[in-house]
Amino acid sequence: xxxxxxxxxxxxxxxxxxxxxxxxxxxxxxxxxxxxxxxxxxxxxxxxxxxxxxxxxxxxxxxxxxxxxxxxxxxxxxxxxxxxxxxxxxxxxxxxxxxxxxxxxxxxxxxxxxxxxxxxxxxxxxxxxxxxxxxxxxxxxxxxxxxxxxxxxxxxxxxxxxxxxxxxxxxxxxxxxxxxxxxxxxxxxxxxxxxxxxxxxx
DNA sequence: CCGGGGATTATCT
DNA sequence: GATAATCCCCGGC
Numbered sequence: 001x002x003x004x005x006x007x008x009x010x011x012x013x014x015x016x017x018x019x020x021x022x023x024x025x026x027x028x029x030x031x032x033x034x035x036x037x038x039x040x041x042x043x044x045x046x047x048x049x050x051x052x053x054x055x056x057x058x059x060x061x062x063x064x065x066x067x068x069x070x071x072x073x074x075x076x077x078x079x080x081x082x083x084x085x086x087x088x089x090x091x092x093x094x095x096x097x098x099x100x101x102x103x104x105x106x107x108x109x110x111x112x113x114x115x116x117x118x119x120x121x122x123x124x125x126x127x128x129x130x131x132x133x134x135x136x137x138x139x140x141x142x143x144x145x146x147x148x149x150x151x152x153x154x155x156x157x158x159x160x161x162x163x164x165x166x167x168x169x170x171x172x173x174x175x176x177x178x179x180x181x182x183x184x185x186x187x188x189x190x191x192x193x194x195x196x197x198x199x200x201x202x
Numbered sequence: 203c204c205g206g207g208g209a210t211t212a213t214c215t
Numbered sequence: 216g217a218t219a220a221t222c223c224c225c226g227g228c
Contacts, residue, residue, distance in 0.1 A: 063213060077212085078212055079221060082211065085221090125222095129222070174219085
C-alpha cells in the first residue's frame with residue numbers, strides 16, 4: 001500500500017485523473033483513529049472553463065482559494081449549509097482543477113465511522129454520497145488545503161484496480177444550472193457497487 | 203418502489 | 216437576500 005505521489009496529481013487532464021482515482025484508498029488518521037475506504041465514485045471539475053466548477057471564469061474567493069494550489073492538496077467546503085464536500089486538487093498551481101470524491105466502500109475503522117455518523121450497524125449509506133463520506137471519515141472544512149501525502153489524510157494505491165468494463169460514466173449530480181456543461185460525462189463510478197450515490201439502478 | 207420537496211447555513215452579490 | 220457540487224423523509228401508487 002503506497003501513498004500516491006505528486007506526479008499522480010499534477011497531470012493536466014483532470015477527467016483522466018478522476019477515473020484513475022477509482023479503486024484507490026482514502027485514509028484518515030484523526031485522533032489515532034485510522035479509517036479508510038476504497039473510492040468507488042468521483043466527479044471531475046475542469047477549472048476555469050467548466051461552468052459547474054467553483055473556479056469557472058477564474059473566480060477566486062476565500063472559499064475556493066485552495067483550488068489554485070498545486071495538485072495533491074485537498075479542497076473542502078460546505079454545501080447547502082450543512083454538508084461537507086471533499087475534493088482532490090489536481091494540475092499545476094494556478095490551474096484550479098479538482099476531483100470531488102463522491103463515495104467510498106468502507107475498509108478499515110468501520111466501528112469508528114459508525115460512531116461518527118451515529119449508527120449501530122454497517123449499511124450501504126455509511127460512506128455513500130459526498131456529505132456522508134466526509135462525516136464517516138471525520139473530514140471537516142478545517143482540513144482544506146492540506147497535502148494528501150500527509151499522515152492525517154492521504155490517498156494510497158494497494159495495487160488493485162477496476163477494469164474498464166466495471167467503470168461507468170454519467171453526467172454529474174446536482175449541477176443542472178451549469179447549462180451545457182451540466183451534460184458533460186465527468187462522473188465515474190463502479191457499476192453495481194452499493195455504496196455509489198443516488199438511488200440504486202435496477 | 204419511486205419521486206418531490208423541505209431543511210439549513212456558509213458564502214457571495 | 217439568493218443561492219447551493221446534498222440528504223432524507225414522506226406520500227402516492
